[in-house]
Amino acid sequence: FRNIAFNIFQTKAEWTLRKSSSILPSSTPSHHQQTHHPQSIHYIRWISPRGGFIKLNFDGSKSSAGAAAGFVLRNWKGSFIIAGTRFMEHASVIVAEATAMRDGISATLNAEYRQILVEGDNQIVIKAIQNQMHTP
Numbered sequence: 001f002r003n004i005a006f007n008i009f010q011t012k013a014e015w016t017l018r019k020s021s022s023i024l025p026s027s028t029p030s031h032h033q034q035t036h037h038p039q040s041i042h043y044i045r046w047i048s049p050r051g052g053f054i055k056l057n058f059d060g061s062k063s064s065a066g067a068a069a070g071f072v073l074r075n076w077k078g079s080f081i082i083a084g085t086r087f088m089e090h091a092s093v094i095v096a097e098a099t100a101m102r103d104g105i106s107a108t109l110n111a112e113y114r115q116i117l118v119e120g121d122n123q124i125v126i127k128a129i130q131n132q133m134h135t136p
Contacts, residue, residue, distance in 0.1 A: 049117040051076050056104040058120045060096025067096035071104030073111075082107055097122040101129065 049055045058071040066089040073081040084103050088096060101120060108116050120126060127133040 046074070046078065048074075048076050048078055053115045053117050054081065054108060054113045055117045055119060056101075056108055058097070058100035058104045058118070060093055060098075060100045060122070062091075062093040062096060067091040067093060069096045069100035069103060071100050071107070073104065073108060073113075082111065094122070094124060097125045098128075101125060 046055075046057070053076055055074050055076075056071060057074075058069070060067060060069045062068075066087055068085065068087050070083070070085040072083040075081060084107060086099060086103060088099065091099070097120060101118065105116070105118070118129075124133065
């Protein structure tokens with residue numbers, strides 16, 4: 001994995017672009033009338049860990065081009081510490097998620113942090129690391 005710097009101006013520009021883009025339906029009804037589907041807005045924000053802790057957020061994704069894994073470490077104040085990404089040409093999303101978590105934990109331990117809060121969105125990976133999942 002590689003370390004990356006966080007560019008707030010690029011992120012704001014991307015966010016503005018994504019907010020302004022309209023999503024068109026994949027097909028229109030046979031009577032050629034546009035249907036309106038109200039969109040619900042979900043706000044997502046980063047929640048800081050308690051004082052003295054480091055928070056590791058990780059995620060993985062899969063597309064036709066391959067899979068990607070990434071993580072970011074921040075302290076309890078929200079200050080950036082380190083981040084990393086990895087591209088995997090032939091991997092499942094589960095492998096990408098697990099790799100992101102492993103890379104993040106490894107970076108955290110290498111930086112000698114010991115009070116870590118780990119957060120991800122893949123329940124299979126989370127339950128596996130908590131020994132709450134048994135393989136058949």
